[in-house]
Each structure stands twice: as structure tokens, then as C-alpha cells.
Ligand SMILES: Nc1ncnc2c1ncn2[C@@H]1O[C@H](COP(=O)(O)OP(=O)(O)OP(=O)(O)O)[C@@H](O)[C@H]1O
């Protein structure tokens with residue numbers, strides 16, 4: 001078992017954002033999480049990545065409790081989350097942004113770098129880092145934009161850069177918060193192709209999105225939230241046809257995409 005969420009609950013003042021939610025994400029799966037605005041999707045992903053501490057409940061990664069660990073420690077153990085809105089340095093190039101994001105993976109190697117500096121071999125570490133950045137940019141179809149300033153990217157490219165930065169941490173489980181939101185049709189197709197490649201390269205994915213058509217194409221299993229509670233779970237076609245799910249979306253004024 002890869003990741004297990006047990007009875008996870010987050011209370012904010014005046015509301016329960018996530019209410020006693022349990023599910024598992026197995027290695028190599030692509031799991032989708034849907035739900036209307038405010039249903040608790042981001043809060044749930046944030047607790048899975050250690051960015052928020054649950055009020056109660058547990059998050060187990062490979063059988064060990066991680067819900068009280070710092071996000072960088074959890075990322076170092078293989079669970080990494082992207083942000084709903086990309087967090088990039090506009091004044092740095094695409095390449096430099098991805099380079100900066102390598103600090104977690106390289107923590108160990110930076111220790112090594114210091115040792116190598118002493119023996120005069122630090123350039124080898126630099127070269128390996130640059131190779132890894134180029135690999136990740138190619139995986140994300142961003143190789144051509146490598147030297148551009150991040151501030152000059154389209155919104156779709158900026159979101160893709162966020163994914164590239166997360167991939168530098170070499171996640172085993174990548175949590176994606178609304179990767180397709182705000183993207184045009186071609187950008188969504190590109191995103192699907194990139195996520196297919198990332199998954200094929202061995203990364204388990206758990207995605208939150210409103211674009212149900214996009215999730216239906218990718219996810220093997222879908223979990224639906226409403227008012228913080230899990231209201232359905234199963235194969236996409238079955239979940240999307242459950243009356244409680246249709247009701248939740250219609251009730252929130254959402255059209256099914
Ligand atoms: N830090 C916070 N303090 C208080 N309330 C919060 C906080 N973060 C989220 N909430 C509330 O918790 C509920 C769940 O929010 P969350 O962002 O997880 O929903 P979501 O499903 O990701 O929504 P969206 O689809 O709009 O991204 C909402 O009612 C939100 O207003």
C-alpha cells in the first residue's frame with residue numbers, strides 16, 4: 001500500500017472543511033478527486049502533503065504516520081504536491097526555476113558537493129544537476145522554453161513549470177491541485193500527454209480537478225467530495241453517474257464538463 005488516509009478531518013473556525021475522509025492510493029494508480037468549490041479538495045491534498053495539520057485522523061505513507069511531519073520531510077520521503085496557482089520566480093528563467101526546485105533531491109548530494117569541492121570535483125555535481133533539469137523539462141514538453149523568463153510564460157506553461165518543479169523532488173506520489181483549470185483545449189491535451197509520461201515513468205498520481213472530462217480520461221478511480229465528506233468512490237463512469245454526485249454538482253450550479 002502506498003498512501004492511506006484514515007478518518008481525516010480538518011476543522012476551521014465555523015466549518016468542517018474535511019470530514020472523516022478515508023481512502024487509499026495504491027502504487028501506480030491515477031486517482032481523481034472531484035467536488036464542487038469549497039468541498040475540501042485542496043484542504044485534503046494539503047493534509048496529505050503535510051502542508052496542513054489535520055484536526056484528527058491519520059495519513060500513512062508506506063504504513064508510517066506522516067501527518068505531523070513537515071512538508072519538506074514528506075516530500076523527501078516521496079509525496080509532493082503542486083499548488084492550485086503556480087508558485088514560480090517570475091524573474092528567473094524556466095531552467096533556473098527548476099534548478100532551484102532541486103534542493104530537496106540534492107540535499108544529500110549537496111552534502112556530497114561540499115565533500116567533492118574539497119577534492120575539486122564539484123563540477124560533476126553541477127553537470128548532473130543540469131542534466132536532470134533538462135530531462136525534467138523535456139518530460140514536461142518545456143525544453144524549448146528553457147531560457148525564457150518564467151514571467152513571460154503563458155498560464156498553461158507556468159502551470160506546467162510548477163509540475164516540472166515538483167518533479168525535481170523525484171516524487172513517488174505526485175499530488176496535483178487543479179492542473180487543468182484555466183487551460184485551453186490544446187494545453188489540456190498537452191497536460192494529459194505529460195501526465196501519461198510521468199505516470200509511465202513510475203510516478204503515482206492523485207489529481208484534483210473540476211474538469212471532469214479530463215479526469216475521466218486519466219483516472220482509474222475517482223473520489224467525490226461534498227461539504228468535506230466523501231460521497232462516492234469508484235471507477236469514473238460509475239461515480240459520475242451516482243445521483244449524490246450529480247446532485248452535488250447541480251446543487252452547486254456546476255455543469256458537468
Ligand atoms: N485556512 C482556512 N481558514 C478557514 N477556512 C478555510 C481555510 N482554507 C479553506 N477554508 C474553507 O474550507 C472549505 C474547503 O476549502 P478548500 O479550499 O479545501 O476547497 P476546494 O474543494 O479546494 O475548493 P476549490 O474548488 O474552490 O478550490 C471552504 O469552505 C474554505 O472556505
Ligand SMILES: [Mg+2]
Nearest residue numbers: 041042043084
Ligand atoms: Mg481547491
